[in-house]
Amino acid sequence: EIVMTQSPLSLPVTPGEPASISCRSSQSLLRSNGYIYLDWYMQKPGQSPQLLIYLGSNRASGVPDRFSGSGSGTDFTLKISRVEAEDVGVYYCMQALQIPYTFGQGTRLKIK
Amino acid sequence: EVQVLESGGALVQPGGSLRLSCATSGFTFSSFAMSWVRQAPGKGLEWVSGIIGSGDTRYYADSVKGRFTISRDNSENTLSLQMNNLRAEDTAVYFCAKAMGAEAVALWDFWGRGTQVTVSS
Numbered sequence: 001e002i003v004m005t006q007s008p009l010s011l012p013v014t015p016g017e018p019a020s021i022s023c024r025s026s027q028s029l030l031r032s033n034g035y036i037y038l039d040w041y042m043q044k045p046g047q048s049p050q051l052l053i054y055l056g057s058n059r060a061s062g063v064p065d066r067f068s069g070s071g072s073g074t075d076f077t078l079k080i081s082r083v084e085a086e087d088v089g090v091y092y093c094m095q096a097l098q099i100p101y102t103f104g105q106g107t108r109l110k111i112k
Numbered sequence: 113e114v115q116v117l118e119s120g121g122a123l124v125q126p127g128g129s130l131r132l133s134c135a136t137s138g139f140t141f142s143s144f145a146m147s148w149v150r151q152a153p154g155k156g157l158e159w160v161s162g163i164i165g166s167g168d169t170r171y172y173a174d175s176v177k178g179r180f181t182i183s184r185d186n187s188e189n190t191l192s193l194q195m196n197n198l199r200a201e202d203t204a205v206y207f208c209a210k211a212m213g214a215e216a217v218a219l220w221d222f223w224g225r226g227t228q229v230t231v232s233s
Contacts, residue, residue, distance in 0.1 A: 001174075039219060041157070048207055048223040051147075060221060076208060092157055094217035100173045101159040 002026050002095045006104035010056045014112045019080040021107045023093035029056075036095035038079050040069055044089040052091075053078065077106075085111055114222045118208045121227030128198050133228060134191040134208030142166065142186040145211035147220060150204035150229075160206070161193065162217025171217055172200050176202075181184040198231045205229075 003026040013019045029037045036056035041049040051060040055070035062065065066081040080087060088111055093104040118134040134146070147162035162171045162181040170182050181194040191208055206227050209220035 034170055037218075043157075048225055049220075049226075051221050052222065054212075056136070073188045090156075094157075094159075099162075099171045099217075101218050103157045103159070110166070 001100055002029075002098060003034070004095055004102050004104040006093060006095055008107060009105060010108050012110045012112045013080075013083045015085060016049050016082050019021075019083050019087075021078045021093075021109075021111060022077070023071075023076040023104050025074045025076075025095055027056050029076075029095050029097045030073055031097060035071065036076075037095060038069075038071065038076050039094045039096055041092045041103075042087075042089050043092070044086075047089075049092070056080050062063065080109075083111070089092060114210065115224050116208050116210060116224035118206060118224045118227035120170075121206065121229045123230045123232065124198055125233050126142075126199060126231055128231070129194070129196045130167070130198065131227060132193040132195065132229070133194075134224060136189045136191070136208075141184075141189040141208070143214050145214060145217040146184060146191045147209045147211065147217050148182065148191075149207045149209055149220070150202075151207070151226070152201075152204040158204075161217075162211070163191070165214035166216060187222075195229070195233055198229075200231050203229060203231050 005024045040053040043049045059068045090106040115137045145164045148160040164183045179197045208224040210222040212219045
């Protein structure tokens with residue numbers, strides 16, 4: 001099973017400032033087809049999770065361009081260029097390379 | 113508009129059984145894989161099981177293998193999860209999630225609101 005580790009687990013951010021979440025996998029998520037099987041989900045308080053980024057760096061439909069994903073191999077980053085109040089919630093990375101799919105512990109973004 | 117709606121959650125005793133259902137609409141159900149993902153109280157997300165669009169292939173997390181069975185009825189646009197021999201650690205909100213393709217059971221672009229399963233005596 002691939003272990004996913006996120007940091008930090010809590011992230012207080014001032015509105016308008018950037019934010020960055022790190023995710024590390026216990027093995028490379030790069031498949032021979034050249035794709036990176038790393039997705040990011042976000043769960044707002046009291047809501048279901050929603051897809052933010054897929055295959056490492058592709059924004060899902062309707063996701064603002066202030067969100068971006070990057071990384072390769074085993075180290076990945078989710079960046080928010082300018083945090084807004086509506087970005088409050090828990091962010092999860094997930095590996096989709098092999099079953100069982102596994103999530104990171106989650107990073108709780110809070111507004112200062 | 114895509115809609116995904118879970119039902120069937122309940123309070124059940126350890127060792128008991130429960131069947132969850134997920135009714136869908138707004139898309140060609142048979143063309144998309146589906147999964148169940150759960151979230152224990154105050155905890156993170158855990159993928160439970162997935163099934164491809166045709167229903168021919170099913171996948172399970174080790175924690176539920178041999179106890180849970182995923183199935184789908186493409187004529188009724190519904191997904192099901194039969195849960196047997198339930199344990200306290202199965203207590204969670206269970207989400208039904210639509211995948212973006214027919215074969216890969218990950219990459220979920222639509223999620224239901226979830227249904228609560230509580231296993232307790």
